[in-house]
Amino acid sequence: MRLASEPFSYPASLREGQLASVMYTVFSGDLPINICWTKDGETISESNPDTAGILVNTVSGFTSTLFFKALRLEYRGNYTCVAQNDAGRASHSAVMVIHARPYVSKMPRQTRKLTLGCGFGSVNAGDDLDGFASVASPPLHSIMVMLSKAAAGDDVAASAIALPADS
Structure with a gap:
């Protein structure tokens, strides 16, 4: 059969x-x-x-x-x-299809400059976000946690680039 x-x-x-x-x-x-x-x-x-x-x-x-x-x-x-x-x-x-685990390859201890890019539903492309353009402190992890808590229930995408203090 x-x-x-x-x-x-x-x-x-x-x-x-x-x-x-x-x-x-x-x-x-x-x-x-x-x-x-x-x-x-x-x-x-x-x-x-x-x-x-x-x-x-x-x-x-x-x-x-x-x-x-x-x-x-x-x-x-x-x-x-x-x-x-x-x-x-x-x-x-x-x-x-297997999705990779999210990871941070190297987290600097101190940052001289932190640049955040955020997208909000009520902000148009090209609008200036003065409060987020350049931030020297708090540390990157704290900022990401604050963004995460502030965005609960909102459609928010955030990315950050941190440069070590010695760069």
Whole structure:
């Protein structure tokens, strides 16, 4: 009997470091069924450095699950599961998108100049925001927290560039 399978998909909100799993199920077809996974055309195995850390678990010969202990950005890509038996083959592919964790690479201890760019719903492009153009203190973290608290419930985007005192 020819194989029929259930498509799989990934949540859109996957983030670096999270746990994740995805399951592929064959719901009709004659046994034995061989199931294998690929990422971007390469077979997933512990010996493949691009897929090390991704575990494959096949249960009862017709269900296979990929387990990710901690999502890494390198795991982004196109995953395909292929099921085969003597009567034919079934497969499904889905793209996994993983969002990077936000981070600050280096936070200066003191700043000589701090430039903030803010967007508010009631401010037109090109309008002058004197209060935010140049600020020497408080430290960047405190300003970002104040902006964050002040913007609760408002549509605000803020970015900051801090220059160390010795630059």
